[in-house]
Amino acid sequence: MSPDIEQVVNKTRLRLIPFMLMLYILAFLDRANIGFAKQAYQIDTGLSDGAFAMGAGIFFVFYAVLGVPANLLMRKFGARAWIGGTTLVWGLLSAAMAYADTEIKFLLVRSLLGAAEAGFFPGMIYLTSQWFPQSKRAGIMGLFYMGAPLALTLGSPLSGALLEMHGFMGHPGWYWMFVIEGGLALLAGVATFLYLDNTPAEARFLSKAERDHLAATLAAEESGKTTSRISDGMRNKTVWHLAVIYMIIQISVYGLVFYLPSQVAALLGTAVGFKASLVTAIPWIAALFGTYYIPRYSDRTGERRNIAALTLLMAGIGIGVSALASPVIAIVALCFAAAGFIAVQPVFWTMPTSMLTGAALAAGIGFTNMFGAIGGFLAPNIKAQADILFGNKLAGLLTLAVITIIGSIAIMMLRKDKKAQPEKQSA
Template sequence: MSSVETAVRKNRYRLVPFMLALYVLAFLDRSNIGFAKDAYQLSTGLSDDVYALGAGIFFVLYAFLGVPANLIMHRWGAKKWIGTITVLWGLLSASMAFADTEAKFLLVRILLGAVEAGFFPGMIYLTSKWFPQESRAGVMGLFYMGAPLALTFGSPLSGALLEMHGFLGQPGWFWMFMVEGLMAVVAGLFTFIWLDDSPAKADFLTADEKQALLSRLKYDGEHSVTSNIGEAVRNPRIWHLALIYMMIQVAVYGLIFFLPTQVAALMGTKIGFLASVVAAIPWVAALFGTWYIPRLSDRLNERRHTAALTLLAAGIGIGISGLVPPLLAMIGLCVAAIGFIAVQPVFWTMPIRLLSGTALAAGIGFVNLFGAVGGFLAPIIRVHADELFNNKSAGLLTLAAVAVIGSFLIWGLKKMNPPRAVAAQS
């Protein structure tokens, strides 16, 4: 086994579980309002429109702070940056327990989005600093398992915490927000101990492993399109990718924020522990898809067709979920969850393939900006489509159409397969 392969294996064992755990907490803290929706609205008097605005407003500052956040991380270092923002978003998420009015709800959601803005693009950028091009889809696939894990285990966890209604005189949603937020605070403090800024500073790698890996990463950078920020932002392929990512996120969050309610409606019950367990089924399916599809992409050395077909399947799945009986609808939701989550790690290899250096840090933030716009629009689009057509399936079909259009936009990309690896270095 070459020094590069040994270093990649060590990095995978040390970093991927850590990154995955942080993503579980981040995803849970941004999406847990979906589990609390009915009880929270009943306690606070929030209307459906205000709830949809609050679900989406998370992405307002989140969208515009992704680029500067990644540039700060590039200069400041991953350890300080990721550790600090994780502690802060945990505190803000816990403070949702006290957001008992419309104004507090909207304020906390927008601040939570501002703090979390640096996390996800920071993790994508971190991947490019530790793993060579040909192994990134598989690594990001493991990282992206954080989303279905958050919704698989977070679903019954959130449901169980909601069952604590009345404990110490507080509603169940109070305990859900408090406990899940404080979990992130603890993880943020651990970050300062566990995370290194780069392979050059990693004590767990030998000198030969560091040198071989850094040489391989340098080779990847030299074969990118540009390392200049201005050229990156003007590159039409980056804009094309940003538009695709926006459509992916419209479909993703249009499903996520309403899935517990949709599943409860299929079961003919209210959201509680049982409905939350059933709502976790699509995310269990997504775990397998997110593990397998990016690895298949690496093995085939192919990105574009894999991503397009995966997103197309997701659109079909979410579309049929609103048109068929409950059992078939659950199958459709499983297909949708697999597609929406598994397409993203394959997608992110594309901008990483094009850019390097500060341009990569900024480019990831730029593409993520469009994704944040999609996340903001998602619940609003779904609610307004339902109201416009006076049909509860209209929103789902709208999301499905967005996903299908996104899949054809991926097919419209020029060939973007990863370069073959250089000869192994010993």
């Protein structure tokens, strides 16, 4: 008698998702913590606003260029070696930011950090597609995506507290923030080599019957997909459409992430520190709820496109309202914005993983993530340039809001695909 696939999936979820979530928290924290260090770091190093925006964005240039080959290399060498190795390297580089006290060093380390992290996130999406059935993926990826709001919920007070270490052993607070948070990633890299299994066939935590049943379930799904070659995936118009949508989503995400601490501090009339970081955590707490419930609802109903479009629309409206409202209303609006642009992403990723397989899937995820990285590069620069062009600090946020709403329209323009099987029928 075959094992119950629901039980096998639940067992796999409990084994993989907490660990993947922990890695994503550290990855997101190490790429976004310069937002907390912004004010003090610029004062101490003399870094201009333009240089800061360039450094915040240049991370994504190398992240974008190396995304596709990195994912193909992970497929070749295995998740354990690839994810473990890249985590060690990015942890070391994140800690090295403590010594980036000139503009040239800042841009260099941010560039190398982007190269080091290029294989991590698309690798995690690809790994999810190799371990979980299609009908479960939005909810599974929703749990994984909780890493971003958790990084900013837990990371906001942590980063704020570390900034308060200013003067300890003669170093500024941002020095300790980079060293300690980078050191945590180094430890996680070592743990990856010991904990992670490459494929269901190698899963040490499953019995042989469970491994065989999970592998057979996944193989049956993959057999129905015809797009398996890299060239097929790259020529697919829907893949390009999805890539542009993902770029817009990331413009929304990083346009707010890099500037949210200073925006909240301005609303409170204070400097970025522990107090402002606590309030900054509120939108990310809201994002946790949205990221948990919205993808699970998508799995339950089998609806992808409309849910993704409405969720991103909520984010765009939230960003726009936050720029125009009173402080209390602005914080509430930021809650809806954060919930929207984080929760839309796990629903979004069910789309390319439902149509691609094999090398095409690995390359397609990397390709789509490459466009997202371009969005991450453009985001801080779009905001900064809009502020300068219109001579108003609100212009950047309003521009981001308009771009996000355009993204929701682009999702609605996708062809309406056959619905996935609802969760209750998938067993």
